[in-house]
Amino acid sequence: MLSSLPVDPHLYVAFLGVMAVLAVTPGPANLFAVATGMERGRGQALLGVVGMNLATLVWFVAAALGLGALVLAFPQVFRIVAWVGAAYVAWLGIKSLIAAFRPRGTAPDIAAAPVVHRRRSALIDGFMVQFANPKVVLFFSAVLPPFLDAARPMAPQMALFALAGIGMDALSMSAYGLGGAAMARAMSRPGFQRGFSLVVGGLLLLASVLIVSRL
Template sequence: MTPPVDPARYAAYLGVMAVMVAAPGPANLFSIANGARRGHAAVVLGMLGMNTASLVWIGGAALGLAALATTMPLAFRLLAWGGAAYVAWLGLQSLLSARHPDAPLAHGLKLGGRSAFADGFAVQISNPKAMLFITAVLPPFIDASRPLPGQLAVFGGTLIAMDAVSMTAYGFGGAALARRMNEPHFRRGFAIFTGVLLIAAAALIALRG
């Protein structure tokens, strides 16, 4: 039985994706901030939101989104810039919260967005790395002599699995700092740090977009 993908191509794909997934891009920076401000459960929800967006991109590949990205680049730039503005807004909210470090935590500090899942989805749907995967990284690994659906399933499933591990690891690292959030001075400093982190992620999205 012929495998869905060529083993040699798949090995090369794993090497390329390992570098891309581990790099501290917008998704991983968001995971750190999300974990630190919301805790472990939100890390998982944020990761699920980001990977749901990745599934949208992978589904788009099956529908010829790569060709659309080539013929209508402005639409994709606008998508990236819109996502960058949203992430920058989250960062600004965090910076503003640093003015009131003595405010009660109630259910924990929040990033200011709707939910960890929705915020994660918004970050990844506008993440240029996801667009880059569809338009530049994936095509060279596609074998025209093999069925496309099987290849997309394998390559896309691998990306989702690797991203899930990386995003969760980054997020849990951020959540490890959450124990100190009851200290007002630490909370103020970390609110500033989180805000800067999110604005840096927004800058990455905008510049790469």
């Protein structure tokens, strides 16, 4: 029964957990959303969110074509990539747990966010920020492959992963963009940072275990 589904339910649940963590973690995209909201207002912040998720959609289409070809031509290589991805997810979790017990720093520096151009459409800026985002490159090269099932058709899997990934990213980016300075202040609180790191670390380690159990 489960084999007839487009995706492996266990892997999909694990993906949802990892994606939720990655979506809310501050990075170039979320910081761009904060900076745009503070500099240009909520409307432009949401337009920037649309641009960033259009870029993510482009990445998903490219990944579907590339990963699909890899699975069909080199199934053993794909299995190795999946193991590497599982190890990477576990390493992210360990790093987060270690960070939870280090002296707390400050909030993510909004000044470090990608530059906001007032004269250019936030849609274009958002697209360019996400298209060149290092986190996106790591996601498609190391994080996503372990969640794919080589025994199932690739297109339906990628469609469901794209739906979840883009949906969570859109919610997170919108919250950052609309929250602006308030979101940045929350991230600066030591207690919030420590608790966030503990939760993130635990979820990522759990996800890595689920991935390995299905390989």
